[in-house]
Amino acid sequence: MSITMKKKSIELLNKAVADELSAVHQYMYFHFHCDDQGFDLLANLFKRISIEEMMHVERLAERILFLGGDVEMKLSQHVKTVQDVREMIRMAAEMEESATVDYNKWANECSQNADSVSKKLFEDLVADEERHQDRFEDETDNLKKYGDNYLALQSIERSKNVSGPLKSE
Numbered sequence: 316m317s318i319t320m321k322k323k324s325i326e327l328l329n330k331a332v333a334d335e336l337s338a339v340h341q342y343m344y345f346h347f348h349c350d351d352q353g354f355d356l357l358a359n360l361f362k363r364i365s366i367e368e369m370m371h372v373e374r375l376a377e378r379i380l381f382l383g384g385d386v387e388m389k390l391s392q393h394v395k396t397v398q399d400v401r402e403m404i405r406m407a408a409e410m411e412e413s414a415t416v417d418y419n420k421w422a423n424e425c426s427q428n429a430d431s432v433s434k435k436l437f438e439d440l441v442a443d444e445e446r447h448q449d450r451f452e453d454e455t456d457n458l459k460k461y462g463d464n465y466l467a468l469q470s471i472e473r474s475k476n477v478s479g480p481l482k483s484e
Contacts (some may be wrong), residue, residue, distance in 0.1 A: 320428040325384035327421040328433060331440070332375045333391035334414055338368040341410065344394045345403045353470040354400060357454065364447050372442055378436055386465070400466060402455045410449035417443050 342365035349358035376386040399404055422437035457465050 320430060321382045321384070323428050324425055324430045324433045325379055327424060327437075327479065328375050328379045328382075329387045330386070330391070331418065331421065331437070332372055332379070332386060333389055335371045335375065335394045335416065336388065337390045337394075338392050338410055339365050339372070340390065342407065345397070345407065348398050349403070352398075352400070352443045354466060356469050357400060357404075360450065360454070364407075364450070367443060367447070371443065374436060374440075377403070378433055382433075387398050401455075401458055408448055408451035408455065411437065411444045411451060414444040415448065418444065419482050424474065436474075 342361045346358050346361035346365060349361060379386050395406065395445075397406060418437045418441045422434045422441070425431075425434040425437060461468075
């Protein structure tokens with residue numbers, strides 16, 4: 316692979332690092348607020364997906380370093396201060412959809428530059444992002460079907476866990 320082709324792959328991989336880091340920060344922010352509001356299931360969903368996004372950063376960084384580049388640890392966007400659960404889920408689904416579009420495009424660019432390994436990495440990330448998007452869309456459907464009852468059930472679940480039986484000494 317030529318130096319020009321490597322530079323292009325490194326540039327695309329670093330764009331993905333910035334997007335993934337932004338997702339990590341945004342989802343952890345959502346995790347904190349869902350947890351604070353007593354929505355344990357959603358809080359855990361955001362936390363788990365944030366950790367998966369962190370693992371994406373690691374895979375991207377390894378590829379960048381292999382190609383002889385440097386990993387740029389900057390965010391593509393600032394964390395949006397959203398506390399409404401419905402808006403969090405809508406925003407997360409949009410973020411995942413946007414990542415899928417970008418990663419598909421970047422996989423094709425890597426292919427055109429004879430970088431099949433980076434192409435495959437982007438294709439693998441697309442599969443993960445589609446799975447995340449599907450999960451957020453499921454949550455949106457649950458909120459539409461069950462409304463505030465869906466959120467109330469999550470709060471009740473926390474109450475059961477917090478006020479459960481005392482541990483015997």
